[in-house]
Amino acid sequence: MTQAPLVGLVMGSDSDWPVMRLAAEALTEFGIPFEADVVSAHRMPTEMIEYGQQAHARGLRVIIAGAGGAAHLPGMLASVTPLPVVGVPVPLAKLDGMDSLLSIVQMPAGVPVATVSIGGARNAGLLAVRMLASGTDELAKSLQVKLLAFADSLRESAYAKGA
Amino acid sequence: MTQAPLVGLVMGSDSDWPVMRLAAEALTEFGIPFEADVVSAHRMPTEMIEYGQQAHARGLRVIIAGAGGAAHLPGMLASVTPLPVVGVPVPLAKLDGMDSLLSIVQMPAGVPVATVSIGGARNAGLLAVRMLASGTDELAKSLQVKLLAFADSLRESAYAKGA
């Protein structure tokens, strides 16, 4: 991808990729340049903090972070960046992702994380698209048109199944 | 407020206002023009759909929607707007808001809602600010500066308490 990435897609472990790749797919469908990386809050905390602190200066406009269990990555990134952070609760083998969800969504006042559903990485990608589409530049305009067309395609697909 | 609103702040019932006013306060702190209204998914569904469908054309750039129990407002608005929708789970007298949280966050693939914590309306406001700050215009630049200053003030306040 030759364009500078607008979205940083990070996860706590490469075992999260089967879930998180759905975010990458959504971004690709809308032509959003992004970068994907393993950035573990617990195993590489210093690099994680640096990643968050530098993200907006590097030109990223949205961060998508997925993690499971005591999932601290989205919230910790949100604490060191002014960018909107989308959190994806990755389910572990036990508890069906309820621990991941609560660890991500129950952030204290002051540091928000935009949380999507358990395993909902595709929606994380689409939410990033909506954020970029709510801007005021040419990219936003074209993305908003694409999002409206995307909603049409969802409707048509659902309608066809019901026919 | 004389400026055209950039954020639509809606809730299912005026009984949600004691929670949702914290979103309004956050927006006010950052100087974001917004509108606040009761738009009930269940009691005024047609108007709710219209609200969502027209929001982006009216110049809104983010919708914040709060609701409790079987909380359908954020998700239904997200299904008819290309804008990012921030959902606030408002807790009812029973279940501590767990029903509100699951009803908002567990959206199907295709229609994301950016969910914040139970009762976390202040963070909903701050998330909207982050979204506007991730744009490419002058407003975004000034908001990003403000957000970095805001993070500083959070740190100083916490630091002072620990001193």
Added chain:
Amino acid sequence: MTQAPLVGLVMGSDSDWPVMRLAAEALTEFGIPFEADVVSAHRMPTEMIEYGQQAHARGLRVIIAGAGGAAHLPGMLASVTPLPVVGVPVPLAKLDGMDSLLSIVQMPAGVPVATVSIGGARNAGLLAVRMLASGTDELAKSLQVKLLAFADSLRESAYAKGA
């Protein structure tokens, strides 16, 4: 089916059919004409609203709606129809349907949904039969006789297993 349908059986996605077909089977056993369709609250919201608004005028007397996760279909239909709406919580891969159940059953005062068990589509069909059987016309009389015979058959079947 040549008779005008009395029951509208709708679901948010065709992936719900393996669960929802049990409602169809129950209706068929009692000879109730019905229609089945995909009507997604989130992917075809306008059509969904129209479906609900027109249902009673089209001669439907009961709506059965199944959905999973942030399951908004039953409640949204209930908000635009005077008909009784039976909600079926369809379980997703995670959370065992608890999110679906709470999203459907915890409706605010004013807009009821008659909720059955997680995955309980057969009971949704039987509940629709009971509603039609509680009427005052010939159909009701014959259905009430059939329901009493059905209860007998349940007892005999259970009794035989215990013998």
Added chain:
Amino acid sequence: MTQAPLVGLVMGSDSDWPVMRLAAEALTEFGIPFEADVVSAHRMPTEMIEYGQQAHARGLRVIIAGAGGAAHLPGMLASVTPLPVVGVPVPLAKLDGMDSLLSIVQMPAGVPVATVSIGGARNAGLLAVRMLASGTDELAKSLQVKLLAFADSLRESAYAKGA
């Protein structure tokens, strides 16, 4: 009330009345004649069975049953009547009504209970009205008109609050 009751409103204990009276109020608003009684599944099981067995022959068309904790009343009545039974999970001092909800809604295939929200007795009354309104007689026609007007009043009330 001089008219023969169409709805039987029963509860496991008179301590359930503060919750269940909301069902009575809804029925009264729509002019539905009803009877209210304590019929405990656990303390008067024989009478409870008889109540259920005789309900339809006595002219009742819907049963509303509320109970808390290990709430067996709605399901046991449903097992001995062909009438639709609406179950109201009454919350106890602990568990926020989750035990009541699961004890009522998770009925086995064959014996449905139309479950409403925790403490949702008003919706139980409204659901009974919808069932009666889905009939084919004059009462049904007039109730359906009233229900449409009721939906209008909900919308207007919500709209007024938002104004």
Added chain:
Amino acid sequence: MTQAPLVGLVMGSDSDWPVMRLAAEALTEFGIPFEADVVSAHRMPTEMIEYGQQAHARGLRVIIAGAGGAAHLPGMLASVTPLPVVGVPVPLAKLDGMDSLLSIVQMPAGVPVATVSIGGARNAGLLAVRMLASGTDELAKSLQVKLLAFADSLRESAYAKGA
């Protein structure tokens, strides 16, 4: 079994047998004569009530009842018998038996059910043995000796595994 049964082992459905047979095995190990039967609270309510009402007069001294979901059998039997009733929460495909557990254990004051663990039918059998062993007759004495020996065997088995 030529001896008159002392324990009545009943279940709501023959699909509960794979769980409930563990109670039968425990009773057999201790030489307790018992009867096993399907007695469904929801499909044969009248017979269920009769079963409970007659149990003590027929010479039964303990009832073990297993059921799943909205599990009403143990509590309903307890309401019509003076005998101790042991309840076994049988897990269904969803919710891991939490609905079964709450439906059985959360009985109102006045009507106790001796609840064992989810799927814990073996312990239900052993609990019945303990109840019979707490009597004042010869059977009790011999059972108490057996129970002490049983505890020894548990210890030895555990000890052997650790060696």
Added chain:
Amino acid sequence: MTQAPLVGLVMGSDSDWPVMRLAAEALTEFGIPFEADVVSAHRMPTEMIEYGQQAHARGLRVIIAGAGGAAHLPGMLASVTPLPVVGVPVPLAKLDGMDSLLSIVQMPAGVPVATVSIGGARNAGLLAVRMLASGTDELAKSLQVKLLAFADSLRESAYAKGA
């Protein structure tokens, strides 16, 4: 109380007494001699083990044990006595007694605890009465008569409330 106690009523802390005294009341109503004591699994483990080991030799026939949180008392006593042990989950300030319930009811195969509802000490007392009433001696006969009369009084009281 001059008679030798038949029931040992123990609790982990004297703060459990406001809940556990309801068991004492029930035993008193039925004229069952009992002893009540604080026997903490965690603060006096050796005495607790001794209490359990000696209970049956001292003439106790049933143990009732209440505890909260990580409630180990009922299960530990059950592991050292052949007597039936009734466990009462005492709710703490948080979690509504769910931790107490699971810690008591989820015993491994081999060591049963007869668990009653959260805070259900009255039912624990009544369950002990039922156990004694299921014996073969004169006490059992008289208790069974009393239990049948007790059931009558419950019915009459419920009936009176409904009248």
Added chain:
Amino acid sequence: MTQAPLVGLVMGSDSDWPVMRLAAEALTEFGIPFEADVVSAHRMPTEMIEYGQQAHARGLRVIIAGAGGAAHLPGMLASVTPLPVVGVPVPLAKLDGMDSLLSIVQMPAGVPVATVSIGGARNAGLLAVRMLASGTDELAKSLQVKLLAFADSLRESAYAKGA
């Protein structure tokens, strides 16, 4: 306190102090020098990381960290220190501390947090004492003696209540 602190007692917010002071009390009872401070993972992330990285070099031997909701402080400190970290789930107004518990205890393999009960700060202090008492120096010896005496006092206090 003139001695160099052995335990670092930190919390995410000064609102956690009413809970966390119980840890301070326990440490004081055993004469353990400690420091207490507000170190917020989300509001002062850089300082938090530094605190954790320097703790062992500064002579601290145990860290006790309390936080609520999406409680990231204990786990993040554990990721940057080789010291044992004791986590205290502080309950917020909603969810009874279940979110705090899961956010702290469900750490990924590699980075352990020694979690105590919801609101269990006193036990956090006692756990730190046990850790220091398990050493090989004179302090350890004296603390182990004190802990054995402490256990005696717990027993005597419980015994006295039961007398």
Added chain:
Amino acid sequence: MTQAPLVGLVMGSDSDWPVMRLAAEALTEFGIPFEADVVSAHRMPTEMIEYGQQAHARGLRVIIAGAGGAAHLPGMLASVTPLPVVGVPVPLAKLDGMDSLLSIVQMPAGVPVATVSIGGARNAGLLAVRMLASGTDELAKSLQVKLLAFADSLRESAYAKGA
């Protein structure tokens, strides 16, 4: 293992070994001598009490205890030893280990258990290493160096995956 064990690794049943062996592996990686045994709270309570009472005198410095369901082993050991006890909630077939977690973590004030994640035996081993590394002897110094190197290896491994 020729060295005297410093860690006692015990579990309620040999069926816990597939989980608990991960603790053994972690201890082995750091060269900590340990002993592993089955010590069941419920099947060998007397031996369990003795194990706990003698542990510190035998030279053990940390106990790791795993158990499932109504998991009493860690807490009961903690009540009879001054050593730090690490509890591992072993998940059973149902409830995903939530019962195990609550039974272990929710200990009353006075008797702490250092609880790790559901199935988190590896972290239990690592926590024991951290405790030993927080001492003041040569072993502690060398373990602290190893722990810092271990953290480095975690970071490098995570970094490599992201590259």
